[in-house]
Amino acid sequence: PISASQWLNTVQKEELKEIIRYFFEDASEEEREALYSCAKKLREIHYGKKVYFRGLIEFSSYCKNDCYYCGIRKSNAQARRYRLSEEEILACCQKGYELGFRTFVLQSGEDPYFTDEKLCSIIREIKRQFADCAVTISVGERGRESYEQIFQAGADRFLLRHETADENHYGKLHPSELTFSHRKECLMQLKEIGFQVGAGFMVESPYQTYGTLAEDFLFLRELNPHMIGVGPFIPHKDTDFAGYPAPSSEKTVILLALIRIMLPKTLIPATTALGTVDDQGREKALKAGANVVMPNLSPIEHRKDYALYDNKICTGEEAAECLFCLSNRIRSAGYIPDFSRGDYIDMQDSR
Ligand code: 5AD
């Protein structure tokens, strides 16, 4: 596994394209299983059989952007919008804390209502009340000063998927104000400031090719993020991409395994989107190198309104039910649910 890792770190674009194409199109069942077991070994070297839990709080479904794939894009007049108050967010953390969570992920659309001041006040309050917890922020693109303030307020991690590392492909998924070069700049700044940073992309998004996937791999290698979120693109009925079919889990699982091999220390979630396209999707991801799950702690009355894509699972379950279900699934797959902060391996015990 270690030499596979070294090898994937040196191959160039054309070879990467061919490797991905081979596993998608030509590889036998045995070859794919060998790929997964190689990924699994590398994950076990660094993280053992632990699967880290993060409590996801989707605190605003307002968004000023209009990404073509996303169900909460601003031009979707059908979307029901909500915002949680600071008290509501803290109540979600309280419930999560009682359930055992020690990491909270605060995610929203790009909602200008949450100024730096409001967001930082929320972060400071969470860190004050739950001092042994890690806070992850996922609120999209902001300026450097804003990211610095968020870090100063106590946020530990920041998730900002790059979506695609091919500028031309980026332009086919987003309105022209949004560019890959700016997204990349944001990610570089976040890393410089000192966040544990998460990047990532969707699998089988419209216009994705072996070439764009190879660019994703090269970019991930360059950024070397602490976390990488990769899940299937799932069409949303009120977007331009409504007519696309929802993919199977297969390609996502192959890419997760390749990413684990290329960047063995990365934290990789088994995403809700993968569980949506395949009931066993998250288990398959764990067996191919994923080591994180992010169950939803958002208030149940708003769950369905944070619909980035159609048919999202776990929107009707209370946090405790989801936790119970997921822990059981993880144990049945042979892994160990872990409720510690779950930092990147080189940063454990460093704070
Ligand atoms: N299908 C799958 N994932 C999506 N996301 C947004 N819209 C969709 C969709 N239709 C992902 C994006 C974003 C993350 C929060 O959710 O990659 O970064």
Ligand code: FES
């Ligand atoms: Fe939410 Fe199974 S993980 S119901």
